[in-house]
Amino acid sequence: MSRILVTGVDGFTGRHLTALLAEQGHEVVGISHSAITVPVGGLTASHTCDLTDAQALKNIVAMVRPEKVVHLAAIAFVSHGIVEDIYRINIVGTRNLLEAISAAGGAEAVLLASSANIYGNRVSGAINEAAIPDPVNDYAVSKLAMEFVARLYQDRLPIIIARPFNYTGAGQATNFVIPKIVDHVRRKVVTIELGNLDVARDFSDVRDVVLAYSALLAEPEAIGQIINICSGQPHSLLEVISMIKSISGLDFEVTVNPTFVRQNEVKMLWGDRSKIEHMTGQRPAYTFYDTLEWMLGSGPLDR
DSSP, rough: OEEEEEETSSSSSHHHHHHHHHTTTTTEEESSSOOOOOOOOOOOEEEETTOOHHHHHHHHHHOOOEEEEEOSSOOOOOOOOOOHHIIIIIIHHHHHHHHHHHHHTOSSSSEEEOOGGGGGGOOSOBBBBSSSSOOOOOOHHHHHHHHHHHTTTOOOOOOEEEOOOOOEEETOOOOOOHHHHHHHOOOHHHEEEESSSSSEEEEEHHHHHHHHHHHTTTTTTGOOOOOEOOOEEEHHHHHHHHHHHHHOOOEEEEEEEEOOOOOOOOOEEEEHHHHHHHOOOOSSSSOOOHHHHHHSSSSOOOO
């Protein structure tokens, strides 16, 4: 079993990944941006650090000496209001981490969470890892730049770049669209304001995403590779709304608020998952309907 350092350990993905890795017998040490106020299950130890503080980060990595690293910490909300934060954390913060790992003597595997947003707008067909990136927002640009920063360290560190498509699950913040709808339904709100409805996404369950991360960490063939993390199936937002209505038994009206509509919205994002299946044998354990049932609670809601 390994000592694994997870950045962003107290975030949505970090909490699910930590629980899984601990269940598998690993020692998980976390880094969070601020003091953890809600305990993270399975966490052995944690450190507070701003990733833009290069020296503090070096000190932590040198002390922990992780055998493997999963870098999740990032500004992950596309509409985050402070553009400078997106670039500073996602690019400079990642470089600082890679420099700290290198200075501490390296690791057996370093998994960086990038994003399928780097692919941009694709009108048809599943996107594989060979697709030419075409980022259309600052978040996507920052993640693609992060991948290029990683290239500077590829001769020193065993880097794996994961490109997760959209994913969700219990515990995700309500500024993301699926948790927002679920939260409204749980509160029995009969009208929900959303942005673009004419979009389709490849939604995965966060439990499948962390299973994929774990599988990649254990797979030597993944070193030096870029790998999609996705379900391989697109769902339109209107289809998702219909499923939520079916599961909850609650009817509600959806209205489009023009202030929520992004002009550079990615219309279609659908992934090809053949590479990870061939490499690790890992396949999704949950359908998107399963995910929505988990988030809503099984059975109709009391009206």
